[in-house]
Amino acid sequence: MVERRVGKLDLNGTVPSPASPGSGKSSSVSGDSGVLDDRPLAERKSGDAVQHAQEKTNGVESKQPHSGVSAVLQQLEQLIISDDWISKDAHNEKSHSEGPRLSELGRTLVTSSSLKAYIDLLGAQHRQSIAAWLYGNTSQTLSNLFRFPSGNLHCSDADSPLTNSPKSGIGYAVRLALRDRYGPERLAHGWKAFVEMGAPVVYVSPAVHLDLSTYLATEFSISDVVQLPKLEGDLSDVEGRIDLVAFEKQLDADISAGKLPLLVVGVVGSPILGQNDMISRLLELKKSKCGFWVHIVGQAIAALALKEPNKMLVDVLSQVDSFTFPLAMWLGIPAAPVVTLYRSVEGYKPTYREKLDALPWWVASQHLTPKKITQTIENAYFLSKAMLKGLxxxxxxxxxxxxxxxxxxxxxxxxxxxxxxxxxxxxxxxxxxxxxxxxxxxxxxxxxxxxxxxxxxxxxxxxxxxxxxxxxxxxxxxxxxxxxxLNCWLGQGLITECRQLxxxxxxxxxxxxxxxxxxxxxxxxxxxxxxxxxxxxxxxxETTLNIVSSTVAARKHFEELKSQYPSLGIFPIQKWAGVGAVCYIPSIVKDTDPKDWNEKQRQQVSHLNLELVHSLRSIDSAFSSGECSLYGVSCVKFGMLSDEKDLNDLVHLVAERGKEIEQSQQYMDSLAEMIRQGIEAANEDLKRENDARIMQEGVMRQIPLMSSLVNWFSPLDKETQNIKGRSFDLKTGQIHSTEMYYKRRLMAGENITSQEPHQNHSLVKAVEREKALKPDEQLQPFQEEVAQAADEPQENALNSEASRIVLAVLLLL
Known part of the structure; x- marks a missing residue:
């Protein structure tokens, strides 16, 4: 005799598995390890006692190896409760992420997915009867709850919690509309039905923030998905409503072109502004123009489930063809599909699978009851009124x-x-x-x-x-x-402290x-x-707004207050809600415009301001450092003020503390280090230039006796003989050639800060000696210079000829 035992459903989510035929054993789940144990109860108790005694005697804890299905379940359990096995390189997430916390209803809904698979194992007539009873009971409950008489239910999985949840419901409405407009034979004719009766067109409200074009083209081969124009208004650029005049013109144009208006997606309760499309006007166009399908989405559908809903809303929405709403989100329950209620279509009956998909909502409606569902939605609208009153x-x-x-x-x-x-x-x-x-x-x-x-x-x-x-x-x-x-700053504190909202x-x-x-x-x-x-x-x-108001008031006087402190400059800082930002400008770069600062100067200013912020934060933590993208330097940022009168004291503190740091030994040491680095860089440039000059002159010119003879054979160019010195500008931190001080023609071309050089003592003596000569003797050197310039080509030719003669004599010797 075969014994069959069926375990009862546990609402906590544990489903005992039935015993195998003829075994006479009942299956149970161990509470410690979660592993199935198929031994009889008496045998398990005695075996556990013996094993515990052996472990106590040996003093060592031992574990039995798991095999079969138990090992598979244990491995699956480890994959679920921990994410250590996920590659951290591929997924940059924290380890040991906390799993979802399910309520009693949530655990039951998760279990219902397994029950659907178990029902599929039953006989055909048995499972068809179960699915039909679940579907009829749930459809009637939800249709009565949302005041949609004789409505049929369709449950579809949500693609995401918020944005994509109505997409599958809209797709189902399109399938119903195609059957309603083209007839059952459309499935047999395929695309030929579109050619004979006209290509279908789907119109979408501008308040629907979904990309339906690709979805409908892939699923139903519908290429004409029209985003309807917005009705002009003050907030139409944020979220729009259907412009019915433009929509009527669009309908006439499509009908004239031989197309078939199939479906219009309207919105009641848009996700941003909570606006409603004129659904009543859409229904009038449906009756007067053509019988397109009207499908509705939006948050305001929840108002149909209130105790005393708006009569006009109930009257209008009861005439539409279908609507989709995320009821699971409104009730705060997971693992429940998105709900779509629709009117009956001639010749169309839901399949067995569609009926069985209503099982999660049958469980939820039985557990919550329509009364609790209404109370939950009533509470949400009451919270909205309370928040509106407070704001x-x-x-x-x-x-x-x-x-x-x-x-x-x-x-x-x-x-x-x-x-x-x-x-x-x-x-x-x-x-x-x-x-x-x-x-x-x-x-x-x-x-x-x-x-x-x-x-x-x-x-x-x-x-x-x-x-x-x-x-x-x-x-x-x-x-x-x-x-x-300012709004981002408000959100940082309020959202964190009021997570329940x-x-x-x-x-x-x-x-x-x-x-x-x-x-x-x-x-x-x-x-x-x-x-x-x-x-x-x-x-x-209220407390936070007082701080914001004080900060905004202080910001107006910030520019005026800065004029009292010449060492401070107000620099723009992006994405900062505080009073503003100042930059302490040291005296060494004070005369230079911030736009003309070079890299050395920006580093010097940034270093000083970072030291200033570090010093100020020991007094007030509201100070912080920021980067001014306009000038590329670090600044001192003022935070939010609870009292605008404190701004004067804070600005004075920044100016005085900046002056102390500038005059401190530490800052002078950093300035001396910068000068030392500049001198070392100048020495390196001089050494490099001298090496290049030696390589250009050759080795023979470096021998004491031969240098004069070689220079006589082939004189050097004047530019090659001149060795340019180096100067270090303390204001700019740059190294320049000293040639600028002796050639005034270069001063107009160099865009650098000049320094007055010391006078050359030998040049002064030469000028005084020329003044002591007679007028004729003073003109003689200039006359000789003119004559020398005139005979320069001949002298160069003679010098080259003489060099060849002397070289020939040396070779003979």
């Missing part, structure tokens, strides 16, 4: 898409407006707002000047406007960079800079966010 109390905070945050928050609490599913906020830098208005006015005035110039033939006014606009654009860019730095830093398009993103639907369930966390954040934000 509206700060005039320094700008919430994108809301002009009057305080009034909007009051209307939300009174129920006149629906709460936002996502909040994008940032610090409002007043200078940036001023430059934006000025820039806008300048552009409008420039355009008007251009029109007047075309009419009146004037070009001078428009040219001046372009120059002014360039200056304003530069100021606007600098203000925008500083505003981004799930705040994110996002880079907005259209030059709107960096901002905070708060979406409780995505993070509240995972982080167990409560209202107390919102209150803690608002309190810390």
């Amino acid at each position: 509206s109390a700060f005039p320094e905070i700008e919430i994108l898409g809301i002009e009057n945050a305080a009034e909007f928050a009051n209307r939300v609490y009174r129920g006149q407006y629906s709460p936002l599913n996502v909040l994008i906020f940032k610090y409002k830098y007043a200078e940036l707002e001023r430059f934006r208005k000025k820039r806008k006015e300048s552009k409008s005035s420039t355009s008007s000047n251009e029109v007047d110039s075309e009419k009146n033939g004037k070009e001078k006014g428009s040219a001046l406007s372009e120059q002014e606009l360039a200056v304003i654009d530069k100021e606007h860019k600098e203000a925008m960079e500083y505003a981004d730095s 799930g705040l994110q830093m996002v880079e907005l398009r259209g030059g709107h800079g960096t901002a905070f993103r708060f979406c409780p639907l995505e993070s509240a369930a995972t982080h167990s966010t409560r209202v107390e966390h919102i209150q803690k954040f608002i309190g810390q934000l």
Whole structure:
């Protein structure tokens, strides 16, 4: 007789394996090693006791070798719990990464994947019945929950937690739309159906941040994927909505071209601004133009599951053909597929595999119940209202898409407006707002000047406007960079200290800079966010904004304060939220413009400022060193100020401490070392030049007696005879030739700092001796010099002839 035992499902994730037929043994899992042991219970107990006694007697711990499936499971366990086996060169990650922490529901959902494989082993009728019952029960539960009557369920795996999760759902909607528009025979005809009925066109809202062109072309051979134009608005460059007028024109053009509009992907609750497309208008176009499929994605779909949802929202979304939403993310549960609800299509029935894919959501819906799902979504929207109320109390905070945050928050609490599913906020830098208005006015005035110039033939006014606009654009860019730095500084502390909120830093398009993103639907369930966390954040934000306001106020007076300290220069530093940066300029390079500093001077200035920062940090850790990319030197950066009145004392401290370091023995030693290196370099240049001169003159000229004879045969060039000295400039740290001091014609060509040389005493004596001569005697040397210049070619010829004669006589001797 064959005995069959089936283990019960353990919600903690342990599934006992059934005993093998005829063995009469039950399988169990060891709690210590996790290895399967197929021995009977009595035999295991007795064997463990004997083994423990033997280990105690021998005093040595022994381990039994594992074989078969147990060894494979143990190896797999080691691969999962540790990442030491991964090559660190290929994966630059820390070792011993912490595994995901699963709740009871999470462990059950992970186990359900194994149960799906086990159900496949059952008989055909048995497994078909299980899949149909799971699918029908789950579809009815979720359709009722999201107020989509007679909806069908499709579960697809998420490609990633946020961005790509709706992609597979959109693909399934395209498959349904193709069957609905082209009929079941499309599968048999293939591409010929596109030729007969027209090529399909898919229209995508500009708020869908997905690359669907490649995906749809690969999966369905659809090449026409149109990104619809945006509706013009103040924030359309950040995230747009469908321009329905342009869409209607696009529809008419495609229909005239013989194409078939297949599907439109609309958005309710965009991921950045939480905006909605006009879905009701899309439904009207569907009825009037052609029966395209309307598929919806977005965070605002969650509002359908509220206790008292917006009636207009329910009425509109109940008429669409399908929508996809990441319910697992909203509920904070892992290993659950993305949900797509769709209306029934004639002649289409889900397959057995599609029905069985609903198993994880059947488990989740049974464990959580629709009531708990609604409470979780209600909590997320309540957190959004609480955050909106807290942020509206700060005039320094700008919430994108809301002009009057305080009034909007009051209307939300009174129920006149629906709460936002996502909040994008940032610090409002007043200078940036001023430059934006000025820039806008300048552009409008420039355009008007251009029109007047075309009419009146004037070009001078428009040219001046372009120059002014360039200056304003530069100021606007600098203000925008500083505003981004302030928001990044806010995020460094607030995001770290308030992890329960799930705040994110996002880079907005259209030059709107960096901002905070708060979406409780995505993070509240995972982080167990409560209202107390919102209150803690608002309190810390108030403290931090006081520091930011003091720093911004002190920054305005920074330039004025610098004029009292000539030794300090304000240098621009990028991506710094503090007051600014100064550079202590030593007296040795004070007279030189920073743009004209050479490499030696930049090193000298950087060395002094680094020593200054090291000294200042012992007093105040807010000081730090920074690199000025404009001049290539190190600077002293001022941090954030809690009180703007402290700036005067801090600047005075930097100036005094810099002066002390400059006059200190250590700095003088470094300066002396630089001079010593310059002298050594000059000696090396002189030695190198002397060696080159000797090689050019030859060996014979170095012999005392022969040198005169050889010089008489072949006189040296004057340039070769002159030995140029070297001078070391203390201001620039450069080595120059002394020839510049004797030839004034080179001074105009050399772009270097000159020094006044000492007078030559022999030259002075010669001048005095010439003054003592008579006028005729003074003119005689100049006359002889003129005559010598006139006879120079003849003398050179005579010298060459005489040298040949003397050389012949020497050879005869």
